[in-house]
Amino acid sequence: MSGRVFLFGNDIDTDQLAPGQYMKGGIDMLAAHCLEAARPDFASTVKPGDVVVAGTNFGVGSSREQAAEALKHLGVAAVIARSFAGIFYRNAINLGLPVLIANDLGQVEDGDTVDLDLDAGELRLATKDRTIKLEPLPDNLKRMLADGGLVPHLKKRFAEERKRETGQ
Amino acid sequence: MMASTLARKIIARAAGRKSVTPGEVVTAKVDLAMIHDSGGPRRVEPILNDLGVGLWDREKVVLISDHFVPGDTDEGARILELTRQWAKNRKVAFHDGEGICHVVLPERGHLKPGMFVVGGDSHSPTGGAFGAYMFGIGATEMAGVLATGEIWIKVPGTILIEWQNRLADGVTAKDIMLALCGKLGMDGGRYQAVEYTGKAIAALSMQERMTLSNMAAELGAQAGLIAPDATTAAFLRDTGQNAADWSDLHTDSGAELLAHHVFDAATLSPQVAAPHSPANSGPVEDAPETPVDVAYIGACTGAKYEDLRRAAAILRGRKVASGVDLQVAPSSRQDQDRAEAEGIMKVFEDAGAKILPNACGICAGYGTNRLGEDVTCISSTARNFKGRMGAASSKVWLGSPLTVAASAVAGKIADPRDFLSDAGEAS
Ligand code: SF4
Numbered sequence: 001m002s003g004r005v006f007l008f009g010n011d012i013d014t015d016q017l018a019p020g021q022y023m024k025g026g027i028d029m030l031a032a033h034c035l036e037a038a039r040p041d042f043a044s045t046v047k048p049g050d051v052v053v054a055g056t057n058f059g060v061g062s063s064r065e066q067a068a069e070a071l072k073h074l075g076v077a078a079v080i081a082r083s084f085a086g087i088f089y090r091n092a093i094n095l096g097l098p099v100l101i102a103n104d105l106g107q108v109e110d111g112d113t114v115d116l117d118l119d120a121g122e123l124r125l126a127t128k129d130r131t132i133k134l135e136p137l138p139d140n141l142k143r144m145l146a147d148g149g150l151v152p153h154l155k156k157r158f159a160e161e162r163k164r165e166t167g168q
Numbered sequence: 169m170m171a172s173t174l175a176r177k178i179i180a181r182a183a184g185r186k187s188v189t190p191g192e193v194v195t196a197k198v199d200l201a202m203i204h205d206s207g208g209p210r211r212v213e214p215i216l217n218d219l220g221v222g223l224w225d226r227e228k229v230v231l232i233s234d235h236f237v238p239g240d241t242d243e244g245a246r247i248l249e250l251t252r253q254w255a256k257n258r259k260v261a262f263h264d265g266e267g268i269c270h271v272v273l274p275e276r277g278h279l280k281p282g283m284f285v286v287g288g289d290s291h292s293p294t295g296g297a298f299g300a301y302m303f304g305i306g307a308t309e310m311a312g313v314l315a316t317g318e319i320w321i322k323v324p325g326t327i328l329i330e331w332q333n334r335l336a337d338g339v340t341a342k343d344i345m346l347a348l349c350g351k352l353g354m355d356g357g358r359y360q361a362v363e364y365t366g367k368a369i370a371a372l373s374m375q376e377r378m379t380l381s382n383m384a385a386e387l388g389a390q391a392g393l394i395a396p397d398a399t400t401a402a403f404l405r406d407t408g409q410n411a412a413d414w415s416d417l418h419t420d421s422g423a424e425l426l427a428h429h430v431f432d433a434a435t436l437s438p439q440v441a442a443p444h445s446p447a448n449s450g451p452v453e454d455a456p457e458t459p460v461d462v463a464y465i466g467a468c469t470g471a472k473y474e475d476l477r478r479a480a481a482i483l484r485g486r487k488v489a490s491g492v493d494l495q496v497a498p499s500s501r502q503d504q505d506r507a508e509a510e511g512i513m514k515v516f517e518d519a520g521a522k523i524l525p526n527a528c529g530i531c532a533g534y535g536t537n538r539l540g541e542d543v544t545c546i547s548s549t550a551r552n553f554k555g556r557m558g559a560a561s562s563k564v565w566l567g568s569p570l571t572v573a574a575s576a577v578a579g580k581i582a583d584p585r586d587f588l589s590d591a592g593e594a595s
Binding site for chain 1: 192193195215218219220221290304305306308309311312315316320322355358359360388390
């Protein structure tokens with residue numbers, strides 16, 4: 001999948017991702033204000049397939065699931081960071097938003113066009129002929145992400161189980 | 169066998185593996201799932217319905233009502249009714265109005281060392297005091313656990329926190345935690361496993377240890393463990409459980425650690441944390457002169473039997489300062505009954521305290537007692553985020569139950585050591 005890089009620094013917190021004052025407005029409203037403190041034009045310019053790249057401790061702060069949900073709602077294909085806050089990481093995977101760790105972000109720049117290959121665990125910088133290695137995800141999490149998160153993943157699993165039972 | 173940590177040993181067992189490595193993701197089988205009225209039935213049932221399945225094992229689910237008890241608002245009453253219906257339909261163990269979940273769970277014998285447990289509440293690390301790996305998850309994940317009995321976990325590293333020597337009189341586990349929040353910060357735990365160790369920890373009772381594990385949440389850790397020992401065994405015997413063989417349930421010497429912090433318990437002062445973060449902590453003697461309107465002895469962190477007993481030692485023969493509203497919400501009915509039998513509840517009443525139900529009360533910001541505009545409160549709870557306990561303009565200071573009791577008498581934030589009798593406070 002091809003998209004554009006939106007580059008952020010360290011310690012992007014859940015209040016920047018899902019600002020507290022818009023929590024009552026629902027996910028549309030939250031997504032419209034996602035990351036505006038760091039970058040006012042983010043929500044209005046990000047397109048499905050684009051990639052958020054950041055430094056350390058991405059998603060630090062509260063346990064609110066909306067922080068990951070807002071990014072997913074905007075169509076962000078993945079967040080790639082040097083490290084993630086633990087609860088945000090859990091929430092993101094369970095909601096079906098790929099989060100990947102890259103130890104070396106090399107020469108990624110804001111606005112770069114990239115190809116994200118989740119299977120190969122690579123982010124390819126189209127114009128620079130460079131590839132960034134992503135820490136591989138275990139198969140069980142890969143499957144959960146491919147299914148769209150925990151609930152759709154379980155739905156699929158239970159449907160398959162039922163089919164197997166009735167089929168025999 | 170490679171040296172391993174307590175956290176890794178428990179997770180490896182739950183994942184059906186010989187050993188696990190920090191950073192790897194494994195799927196583990198859950199030994200027990202605890203839910204409460206707020207994050208429980210009303211949130212998980214719609215997801216279970218959507219999935220079209222029931223509980224994976226109703227005998228491994230414990231439901232406890234505490235957040236909306238006593239149901240003194242329309243919404244609270246409705247949620248409690250729904251909770252009770254669900255307990256009946258789903259046939260799970262249900263403790264209704266018996267106290268706060270983190271205190272009731274071990275008190276009723278549900279926790280054992282070595283268990284792998286999830287709780288639908290952020291203070292679920294409390295179970296770590298019993299040598300169980302217990303952590304908090306959200307409602308969606310809980311529904312997943314209730315449906316399958318499984319959860320994925322990224323194996324944590326261990327941050328060892330050692331407290332040497334003994335705490336002085338008037339200084340408690342709560343003071344240790346406020347000091348740690350200040351020193352390490354609210355993300356000092358990095359969502360890894362914290363493990364408490366050292367002479368000062370070994371000397372603590374189970375209820376004091378529970379406060380340490382509980383507030384691992386304020387350190388941003390996933391779990392807050394204490395290796396089981398004779399104190400753990402005695403507690404379990406008292407709650408009707410068999411002592412099993414836990415000789416392997418500890419962190420081996422030489423096991424790889426993320427960090428090892430060492431502190432001196434003997435020189436620790438009682439701590440208070442200024443509004444609006446537990447990390448705004450410092451010695452009580454350095455706090456600015458702060459008159460208080462409300463003094464709150466409550467919550468899973470701060471109103472267990474032992475908290476009550478030690479706070480009462482300060483209040484005995486004294487009166488709450490005029491203009492101060494001292495509220496006491498014992499963490500569980502059992503703890504309150506015990507305090508009652510020993511004359512401790514009478515001390516609170518004689519001092520002029522208001523006794524509230526065995527529930528989360530204003531710690532969760534629910535009910536009719538919420539703090540009003542501009543109220544200043546000193547509280548034995550775990551967190552003092554803006555607006556959590558009432559109006560956004562209210563200001564909450566955190567301290568130990570002893571510090572709250574001393575402040576109630578003084579009418580302003582006070583050092584509990586100034587109120588200890590010559591005989592000591594019989595800790
Ligand atoms: S008493 Fe407070 S901290 Fe404890 S479970 Fe209830 S709301 Fe949470």
